[in-house]
Amino acid sequence: MPRRIPAEVVLLSAGPGDLELLTLKAVRALATAEVLLLDELVDPDIVELAPHARVVRVGKRGGCRSTPQAFICRLMRRYALQGLRVVRVKGGEALLFGRAGEEIAFLRQAGVPVRIVNGISAAFAAAAALEVSLTHRGHCHGVTFVTAHTHDHGEPDWEALARSGTTLAIYMGMGRIGPVARGLLRHLPAETPVAIVQAASQPGERRLLSTLGELADAAPTPETGYPGVILVGSALAEVSPCAVKAAVQETSLRKRAGDRPGAH
Amino acid sequence: MPRRIPAEVVLLSAGPGDLELLTLKAVRALATAEVLLLDELVDPDIVELAPHARVVRVGKRGGCRSTPQAFICRLMRRYALQGLRVVRVKGGEALLFGRAGEEIAFLRQAGVPVRIVNGISAAFAAAAALEVSLTHRGHCHGVTFVTAHTHDHGEPDWEALARSGTTLAIYMGMGRIGPVARGLLRHLPAETPVAIVQAASQPGERRLLSTLGELADAAPTPETGYPGVILVGSALAEVSPCAVKAAVQETSLRKRAGDRPGAH
Numbered sequence: 371m372p373r374r375i376p377a378e379v380v381l382l383s384a385g386p387g388d389l390e391l392l393t394l395k396a397v398r399a400l401a402t403a404e405v406l407l408l409d410e411l412v413d414p415d416i417v418e419l420a421p422h423a424r425v426v427r428v429g430k431r432g433g434c435r436s437t438p439q440a441f442i443c444r445l446m447r448r449y450a451l452q453g454l455r456v457v458r459v460k461g462g463e464a465l466l467f468g469r470a471g472e473e474i475a476f477l478r479q480a481g482v483p484v485r486i487v488n489g490i491s492a493a494f495a496a497a498a499a500l501e502v503s504l505t506h507r508g509h510c511h512g513v514t515f516v517t518a519h520t521h522d523h524g525e526p527d528w529e530a531l532a533r534s535g536t537t538l539a540i541y542m543g544m545g546r547i548g549p550v551a552r553g554l555l556r557h558l559p560a561e562t563p564v565a566i567v568q569a570a571s572q573p574g575e576r577r578l579l580s581t582l583g584e585l586a587d588a589a590p591t592p593e594t595g596y597p598g599v600i601l602v603g604s605a606l607a608e609v610s611p612c613a614v615k616a617a618v619q620e621t622s623l624r625k626r627a628g629d630r631p632g633a634h
Numbered sequence: 635m636p637r638r639i640p641a642e643v644v645l646l647s648a649g650p651g652d653l654e655l656l657t658l659k660a661v662r663a664l665a666t667a668e669v670l671l672l673d674e675l676v677d678p679d680i681v682e683l684a685p686h687a688r689v690v691r692v693g694k695r696g697g698c699r700s701t702p703q704a705f706i707c708r709l710m711r712r713y714a715l716q717g718l719r720v721v722r723v724k725g726g727e728a729l730l731f732g733r734a735g736e737e738i739a740f741l742r743q744a745g746v747p748v749r750i751v752n753g754i755s756a757a758f759a760a761a762a763a764l765e766v767s768l769t770h771r772g773h774c775h776g777v778t779f780v781t782a783h784t785h786d787h788g789e790p791d792w793e794a795l796a797r798s799g800t801t802l803a804i805y806m807g808m809g810r811i812g813p814v815a816r817g818l819l820r821h822l823p824a825e826t827p828v829a830i831v832q833a834a835s836q837p838g839e840r841r842l843l844s845t846l847g848e849l850a851d852a853a854p855t856p857e858t859g860y861p862g863v864i865l866v867g868s869a870l871a872e873v874s875p876c877a878v879k880a881a882v883q884e885t886s887l888r889k890r891a892g893d894r895p896g897a898h
Contacts, residue, residue, distance in 0.1 A: 385657075391752060394661065395654040465761045466777065471770030471872060478765075478874060486762040488655060488754045497729045498750040501742075506735030511784045513730065514800055515769070516776035526775060526799070533794035536778055608735060610742060 373453035383489025387572035403457035411461035443476040463491035493539035496567035509605040512536040518543030532557035537603035551585035563606035568598035637717035647753025651836035667721035675725040707740040727755040757803035760831035773869040776800040782807030796821035801867035815849035827870035832862035
């Protein structure tokens with residue numbers, strides 16, 4: 371049977387790190403992949419699920435060496451036009467902060483069909499680790515996912531976000547914990563609970579429970595190599611301190627066994 | 635080996651409907667379940683993944699007959715105290731609008747350990763169906779998940795939500811499309827794009843592309859039996875009209891083959 375040209379490109383969400391959080395649909399797409407374009411933040415063991423695929427690493431990471439977005443787009447198009455089944459693997463959920471919008475627009479323009487496979491975003495894995503609902507009825511009626519700074523390096527409208535009455539899940543903010551807390555402190559009480567989870571679902575997972583007031587005084591965070599999520603709002607008052615304490619102990623035990631940075 | 639008593643209760647996210655969107659972790663938890671407490675909105679075929687489980691249906695649905703929350707909590711506790719592996723299956727993502735907060739608090743109080751298994755929430759499946767990023771960099775810097783009305787029957791603060799600069803994903807609003815659109819229209823332009831996806835990922839999936847202005851005049855929506863998500867914001871301008879048109883054709887074809895309502 372002749373190959374369909376161009377082949378479809380699958381934008382695949384690899385989830386927060388633990389490969390057990392892949393969906394069945396993702397596993398099936400990986401099993402038949404012929405080319406895998408792999409984000410740096412995805413567990414490298416994922417390639418074992420794609421035994422027929424040529425693997426191309428196209429990591430992009432805040433502040434470090436990176437493969438330009440335009441080059442990744444051209445690579446996807448090139449392989450698809452050769453009739454090869456391309457799976458573009460993205461950390462977390464592809465449709466949340468993954469620049470999937472630009473990739474979809476580029477491929478559509480090139481006449482290449484796209485299929486999206488959903489995954490678990492880091493904030494949900496963080497909430498699972500903390501055993502807390504992001505939308506506890508007694509506290510809020512929703513949750514907002516934002517990045518710590520806008521793509522033109524501006525600040526989010528912290529006042530509107532604070533007023534929205536939703537839990538905030540702040541991504542890409544590990545290096546800006548102090549400024550984020552100070553920005554929110556102008557519009558929310560100092561005792562507003564904050565939880566920070568790094569490497570959610572992974573062996574190096576770390577959890578911290580604090581308040582806006584405490585974190586506003588935080589020293590600049592050293593680059594840890596672990597992406598994390600900052601959760602802010604009264605719903606976090608439901609986190610049991612035991613869960614966080616257990617996490618610290620676990621983390622130090624696991625740390626001895628050897629950590630490695632992972633996906634977000 | 636003696637059973638651990640109480641046994642752990644797993645709060646399991648069944649995703650938006652398509653069982654292929656279950657995670658590997660969810661499939662493993664189902665495989666060893668001894669009691670399954672099943673939401674009405676979950677695909678009944680999920681029981682095939684839990685061959686050893688006694689199945690208890692505890693559906694709760696807006697406006698219809700329902701099992702009271704307190705009764706569900708007591709059931710979970712009772713089985714866990716018998717040492718049985720209980721899996722509480724919830725539609726979508728358990729930590730988003732699932733009343734998981736109350737169930738976790740109840741079980742913690744009763745000394746029953748809880749484990750949460752994440753899943754795909756309907757808005758992500760809706761965005762995948764529309765082939766659109768919820769956070770397209772050219773349009774917004776985040777996404778807010780809210781319900782169409784607060785649990786005390788009030789209105790969300792539409793002004794703050796509009797000002798947040800995020801895409802809005804509005805749950806449980808299929809019966810209130812007109813009021814929601816009118817509430818937002820006071821703070822957003824009439825041409826703001828809106829997409830509505832019902833039964834995302836399921837055979838009966840329906841997609842509609844519109845604007846706030848058009849929907850503000852919408853007649854009260856008849857109860858269709860299909861939960862849906864209302865997506866609002868300029869990011870939705872990236873939805874290709876072809877994708878939506880294709881969906882309408884598909885839907886009518888599938889409709890003839892027999893629809894059924896499903897999970898959200």
